[in-house]
Amino acid sequence: MRRALLLIALFAAAGASLLLLFQADDYRWNLPGNVPPPAVPPDNPMTRSKVELGRFLFYDVRLSVNESMSCATCHVQSLAFTDGRARAIGTTGEVHPRGAMSLVNVAYASRLTWANNLLDRLEVQALTPVFGENPIEMGMAGREADILNLLRTDDRYRELLPEAFPSDENPYSMLNVVRAIASFVRTIVSFDAPYDRFQAGDRAAMTDSQVRGMELFFSEKLECFHCHGGFNFTDSSTHSNSVIESVGFHNTGLYNLDANGAYPEDNQGLLELTGERRDMGRFKAPSLRNIDVTAPYMHDGSISNLDEVIDHYRNGGRTIVDGPYAGDGSRNPYKSVFVRPFEITPDEREDLIAFLHALTDQSVLHNPEFSNPID
Amino acid sequence: MRILLSFLVLILVAGCEPKGFLIEIPFKVKFEGMDLACSDTDSTVALSDLRFFVHDVRLVGQEDQEIPVRLVRDGVWQSRNVALLDFEDGEGACMNGSARTHTMISGITSDIDAKGLIFEIGVPESLNHADPLLAEPPLNYTDMHWHWASGYKFFRGGVVTDGDGFWMHLGSSRCQGTIGDIRGCLSANRPTIRLDGFEPGKHAVVLDLATLFAAVALDDGQPTDCSSGPAETDCEAPFAVLGIDFASGDSKITATPFELGPAE
Numbered sequence: 001m002r003r004a005l006l007l008i009a010l011f012a013a014a015g016a017s018l019l020l021l022f023q024a025d026d027y028r029w030n031l032p033g034n035v036p037p038p039a040v041p042p043d044n045p046m047t048r049s050k051v052e053l054g055r056f057l058f059y060d061v062r063l064s065v066n067e068s069m070s071c072a073t074c075h076v077q078s079l080a081f082t083d084g085r086a087r088a089i090g091t092t093g094e095v096h097p098r099g100a101m102s103l104v105n106v107a108y109a110s111r112l113t114w115a116n117n118l119l120d121r122l123e124v125q126a127l128t129p130v131f132g133e134n135p136i137e138m139g140m141a142g143r144e145a146d147i148l149n150l151l152r153t154d155d156r157y158r159e160l161l162p163e164a165f166p167s168d169e170n171p172y173s174m175l176n177v178v179r180a181i182a183s184f185v186r187t188i189v190s191f192d193a194p195y196d197r198f199q200a201g202d203r204a205a206m207t208d209s210q211v212r213g214m215e216l217f218f219s220e221k222l223e224c225f226h227c228h229g230g231f232n233f234t235d236s237s238t239h240s241n242s243v244i245e246s247v248g249f250h251n252t253g254l255y256n257l258d259a260n261g262a263y264p265e266d267n268q269g270l271l272e273l274t275g276e277r278r279d280m281g282r283f284k285a286p287s288l289r290n291i292d293v294t295a296p297y298m299h300d301g302s303i304s305n306l307d308e309v310i311d312h313y314r315n316g317g318r319t320i321v322d323g324p325y326a327g328d329g330s331r332n333p334y335k336s337v338f339v340r341p342f343e344i345t346p347d348e349r350e351d352l353i354a355f356l357h358a359l360t361d362q363s364v365l366h367n368p369e370f371s372n373p374i375d
Numbered sequence: 376m377r378i379l380l381s382f383l384v385l386i387l388v389a390g391c392e393p394k395g396f397l398i399e400i401p402f403k404v405k406f407e408g409m410d411l412a413c414s415d416t417d418s419t420v421a422l423s424d425l426r427f428f429v430h431d432v433r434l435v436g437q438e439d440q441e442i443p444v445r446l447v448r449d450g451v452w453q454s455r456n457v458a459l460l461d462f463e464d465g466e467g468a469c470m471n472g473s474a475r476t477h478t479m480i481s482g483i484t485s486d487i488d489a490k491g492l493i494f495e496i497g498v499p500e501s502l503n504h505a506d507p508l509l510a511e512p513p514l515n516y517t518d519m520h521w522h523w524a525s526g527y528k529f530f531r532g533g534v535v536t537d538g539d540g541f542w543m544h545l546g547s548s549r550c551q552g553t554i555g556d557i558r559g560c561l562s563a564n565r566p567t568i569r570l571d572g573f574e575p576g577k578h579a580v581v582l583d584l585a586t587l588f589a590a591v592a593l594d595d596g597q598p599t600d601c602s603s604g605p606a607e608t609d610c611e612a613p614f615a616v617l618g619i620d621f622a623s624g625d626s627k628i629t630a631t632p633f634e635l636g637p638a639e
Contacts (some may be wrong), residue, residue: 118525120553127508127522133471134602142472142518169468175508175516268606273524275549275562275605 010049036239038107053160054184059372064091065112065139074100080290086301095134099301108185110238114299115269122182189362226338227285234287250336253317253329316341395483401579416465427461427530435491444482452477490522492562492573497529498563506559544602564626566617
C-alpha cells in the first residue's frame with residue numbers, strides 16, 4: 001500500500017514537472033538544422049507569451065520620459081535593427097558617443113554593446129537604455145513608478161503580464177519588463193541570407209562575384225575572418241552548445257591622436273572600463289550579417305560606406321590628415337595584429353562588396369513577427 | 376510620522392535589544408560653509424544633485440572601540456546596514472530625482488558614550504553586484520543603479536554655477552568577471568569617513584561640496600564631470616579629497632570634505 005502511494009506520488013510529481021517544463025519553454029526557434037539555439041539564461045526561459053509581451057514593450061514609446069522613444073526608435077527593423085545614424089540620439093536630444101548596434105542575432109553575442117567585457121545578458125543591458133543618464137537615452141532614471149503604473153493600468157499589459165508570468169503573485173515589475181523585452185529580442189535571428197542558402201547547398205544563391213568575394217573574405221591575405229569569423233561573423237559569439245566562450249575586442253587603427261595610440265576622449269573603448277592602457281581603442285567586432293543596411297560604420301559611425309571601410313583596412317588603419325582627430329591610425333601601437341595593409345584590385349574590391357551584400361537576410365528585415373504590433 | 380517612527384523604534388528596542396539606544400545622525404550639505412539647496416536665488420551656486428549611500432556606520436567609544444550602529448530598516452531609505460541620503464528635491468537645478476528627501480540616518484547602538492563616528496560611503500561589496508531589480512530598499516532605487524558597470528552609483532552629487540558646474544558619480548570600477556558573476560573590482564572606490572569628536576545628539580555630519588570640488592574648475596565656462604572611469608582624469612582631484620587613491624581605488628582615512636556641525 002505504501003509502495004502504491006509512493007508510485008502515485010512519483011507519477012504525480014513527474015506529471016507536474018512535465019507540465020512545468022512544457023509551460024516553461026513552449027517557444028520554438030526558427031533555425032536551420034545546422035545552427036544551435038542561443039544560450040538562454042535559466043532564470044528567463046523562452047515562452048511565447050513572454051515574447052509577445054516583449055514585442056509590445058519593445059515598441060512602446062511610453063517607456064521613455066517624454067513618450068517619444070521606444071527601443072525601436074534606435075533599432076529599426078528595416079535597417080537590421082539599427083537607426084542609420086552615426087551616433088544614436090536620446091529622447092531628450094543628447095547624442096550618444098556611439099552608434100546603435102544591430103540586434104540581429106544578438107542572442108548569440110557573448111558580450112553586449114560596443115566595448116563592455118562585463119555585460120553578457122540582455123536582461124541587464126535592457127536597463128541601460130531605459131534608465132541610463134550619461135547620456136540620457138530613454139530617460140526613465142528614478143521613474144520606475146511611472147513604468148509600473150503604466151503596466152498596472154494599461155489593458156493590454158494587464159492581460160499580457162499575468163499570462164507571461166503566471167506564477168508571479170505580482171507580475172508588474174521592472175524585472176519582468178526586462179525579461180520580456182530580452183525574450184523578444186532573442187527571437188530576432190537571421191540565418192536566411194544568400195550566403196546561408198549557398199552554404200546549405202543552393203549554389204545559385206550567390207553570384208560568381210559573391211563567391212570570389214567570399215574566398216577573399218576568408219583568405220589570409222585580407223584577414224577579415226579572424227575577427228568577423230564563425231557562424232555569426234564575429235568572434236564574440238556564443239550559443240547553447242558552446243564550451244569555451246569567445247570574446248574579442250580589437251583596436252583597428254581608426255585613430256592615433258597623439259602617436260601614442262590615443263582615441264578621442266569620449267570614445268576609448270574597453271579602456272573606459274578597465275583603465276588598462278593596452279585596452280585603448282578596443283571595441284567588439286560587430287556581426288557582419290546585414291552589414292549592407294547598417295551604415296554608417298564603426299563604433300562612432302565615422303566611416304560612411306563599405307568602400308571606405310575596405311580602404312581603412314587596406315591601409316592597415318586610417319590616417320586623418322587634419323582637425324582634432326589628426327593622426328596615423330595604422331601606426332597605433334595598440335592595433336590588432338590582423339589589421340595590416342593589403343593589396344586589392346578594383347575587381348577584387350567589387351567582389352568583396354558583393355559578398356558582403358550576400359549577408360543581407362531580407363526575411364529578418366521584413367518578418368512581421370518582429371514588426372510593430374501596436375496599431 | 377517622526378513620532379510614529381520613534382514609537383516603532385522603541386518597540387523594536389524593547390522587544391529585541393533591551394540595551395539598545397536609538398540614535399539619529401543628521402546630515403547637511405554646504406558650499407563654502409553656506410547652506411546649499413537645489414533652488415536658491417540668493418546664491419551663485421546651486422545644488423544639482425546629491426544622493427549617496429552610507430554603510431557600516433559605527434561610533435568610536437571612549438576606549439577607541441568601535442560600536443556598530445544597526446540602521447533602522449524603514450522599507451524606503453534604510454536597510455539594516457545601508458542607508459541612502461538624498462538632498463535633492465527635484466526643484467531648481469536638480470533636474471532629475473524627486474521631491475522626497477532623506478537627510479538623517481537612524482540606528483540602534485549598544486552605547487552612545489562616543490567620541491567619534493566612522494562610516495563608509497557606498498554599497499558593501501557583498502551587495503554591490505546582486506541584481507538591483509531584486510534588491511530591497513534603498514538598493515532598488517533606479518537612480519542609483521549603474522547597470523552597465525555592474526554595481527551601484529555610491530555617490531552622485533554636483534553643483535551648478537552660472538553656466539558651469541561639475542558633477543560626480545562615484546562607484547567601483549575595473550570590475551572583473553561578468554554581470555551576475557562579478558569576482559570583485561580592482562578599484563573599490565569606497566571612501567571611509569572618520570569624524571573625531573562626534574557626539575550623538577550634539578553633532579550633524581556636514582558635507583561641504585566646495586571642499587570636495589576644490590580642485591575642479593567650476594567657473595571656466597566648461598561644465599565637467601567625473602563618472603569614476605579609470606581613465607577619467609577629472610576624477611583624480613575629488614577622489615583625493617575623499618581619501619581615495621585614484622590609481623588603486625584604495626581608501627585612506629585622510630582629507631575629507633565631511634566635518635562636524637551642530638545638530639540643530
